Structure formats: structure tokens, C-alpha cells
Amino acid sequence: MQLDEAKDKFIQAWGALGSQWGINRTMAQVHALLLVSPESMSAEEIMSALNISRGNANMNLRALIDWGLVSKEHKAGERREYFFAEKDIWAVAQQVILERRKRELKPVLRVLEDVKAVEGDPESAEVVAFLASIENLHNIVGQADRFLEVVVKSDRNWFFDTLFKIVNRNA
Amino acid sequence: MQLDEAKDKFIQAWGALGSQWGINRTMAQVHALLLVSPESMSAEEIMSALNISRGNANMNLRALIDWGLVSKEHKAGERREYFFAEKDIWAVAQQVILERRKRELKPVLRVLEDVKAVEGDPESAEVVAFLASIENLHNIVGQADRFLEVVVKSDRNWFFDTLFKIVNRNA
DNA sequence: GGCTGTATTCAAAAGTAACTGAAAGTTCCG
């Protein structure tokens, strides 16, 4: 496999993964492209590598910057901006977890807490079933949230050691 | 808050969460509806509760059955089918992880392995940068995959104890 | 077999999300 072919295969796969997880496919592709590029790239270069328009490139680069996954730099004597991705994948994972926890997990936890305040006969089958499911869900989502908080805050070595032990203890 | 209001709030939130994670919004809503329903429901009941067409209800119920989250039953003397969700949220979480690992994580791991076979000067900055990122990614995604495999196979009590210890050790 | 009540399918329509490209905005330099 040639390098260009391998890059393209990776970019397509990363785009597909992103879109299956609710991330704009092009945004994931731009991220993939920058992840495997040794140099920072200009908007022009990204546009032609992925065959996308200027507006599209700009929007998705801004979104990636917003997620904390990509930064801009200026090269001496050049006016145009160059973009590069955080290459440390552990840091990338932490950042993605941080954002998704904030954007998606927190709001749903909030709703799970709110709906516990349902009125009505606490003996009725309807209310009992509702509260039972909501409470179970709240426990599990809450536990997952606390675990992910640890992931986001923890040192990579400590975390990987711990994970490794869990995986092997159970093997 | 009245029960109907709370149910609706939960169904909307669950639908929104699903759609942010690449799950059809209606499928997540049907799942939410069945999760908090004390009795199994017919297609008619689901259609009217969510204001969706028969075709839509049928398709999403089948998808939920396919994911292993919902089952059918027949009531004595009735011709129509009734649907109910797995209420054990730990089992639901395991099932969702199982499916997403199979559908999405495995294919991307496969690609990460494949593209390591890139040809070309292993000294060139392009190839070096490409392989470095791919290998880091492969390590992290692989570790996550092995961890999730443990989650899927493990006993809920053991798992929650372990998670609890991790969360508190790091607090 | 034929009839009835239900489930399933799928082509067309509606709805949603993403993309384009050109116009407006910004920055920097002489």
C-alpha cells in the first residue's frame, strides 16, 4: 500500500467512525488528515486534499479548534494561517471525553434528576415503573460520568496501568 | 410535574441523546417509552404515544429487537404483538456496548492494522508521522476495546465495585 | 378456500443536515 492510499483509507475510516458517532463526517476527515500530516497545513491544502469548499473547510476547522483538537499557527513572513492537530492521542481522547461529557452527558443527567420529582400516587404501577427505570438509569449514567471524569483528570500512566490490571485480572 | 409530563421529558431527552450519538431519534424515543412503561405495548399504542406512522414504528421496533433491547410477546387470545424493553439497565448497557463494538470499533481497528502495512521509505517524515499517529491511535483504541470487552463480559457487582474503587482512589 | 386483522415493505415525500460560492469582513503593508 502506498502512503497516499493508506492516508486516504485512514481518513475515510475516521470520517465513517465520526459520522456513526454523531460527528460531522468532514470534521472527522479534516481531523484525520491533520493527525497524520507531519507539517501544519493551510486551508488551501486541506481543501484540495479533501475536495471540499473553502466555506466547508473553514467551518470544520473552527469546530475542531472549538473542540480543542486543532490549533492555528502563522509562519514567518506569511499571511495565511496554518492548522495542526494535537498529536498526543491520549490528550485527544481526554479532550473528546471532556467535550462530550459537557455537551451530552450532563444535560441528560440533569433531566434524569428533574424527572424524579414526578407527582402522583407512589403506589401506582405507572409511577413505580417510571421511577425504577429512571433511578437505575441515573445510577449507571452517573457512575459512567464519574468514571469519565477520572479519565479526563488522570495521568496517562496511572490510568493505563489501572486499565491494564482490570483487563488482565478478568482474563 | 405530572407523570405524563415527566415521561415526555425523559423520552425527548433520550431521543436527543440518541441522535447526538448517531442513533435514530425515533428509535431512541421508542426505547425510552418502553423502558418506562410498566406493561408491554402494541404497535398502535406506541404509534399514538409518539405520533408516528405504522411503518416508522415497525421499522424502529425491528431495529430495537435487532439490537437486543426489545422483545415481542403475544397475549392470550389476541392476535396483535406486544413489545417490551429489557428493564435491567446494566444488561442494556452491556448490549449497547456489544453492538457498537462489533459495528463500529472493530472495523476501525481493522483499518488501523491494515494501514500499518504502508510501503515507502521508513525514514521519510511523511511515513514516520503517519505511522506514529496510527500506532498511537491503535494502542488507545485497542486498549479501549479490550476494556469494553471486559465490561461486556463481567459481573455487574464486580464491575461496579472496581469502578467505584477507581473513582474514589483518584478523588 | 376466503375473510379479517394484523405486520411488513418500500417508493415517494418530507424533513434535516451539510456544502458551496460569492459577498462581506479583516488584517496587514506600502
Add this chain to the structure above:
DNA sequence: CGGAACTTTCAGTTACTTTTGAATACAGCC
């Protein structure tokens, strides 16, 4: 200040996804 080089915005378009509903298939009963 004027204008070149670039970035940002956004209305209109395109492409994709979801939904509908009517046709079809099926299962059970008489």
C-alpha cells in the same frame, strides 16, 4: 488611506436521512 491577501459568513442549493402510507404479505379462524 488603498488595496492585496486572506478569512468568515450565510443564503441558497444539494445530498442525505427519516417518515409516511398505501400496497403486499401473512396468520389464524370460520
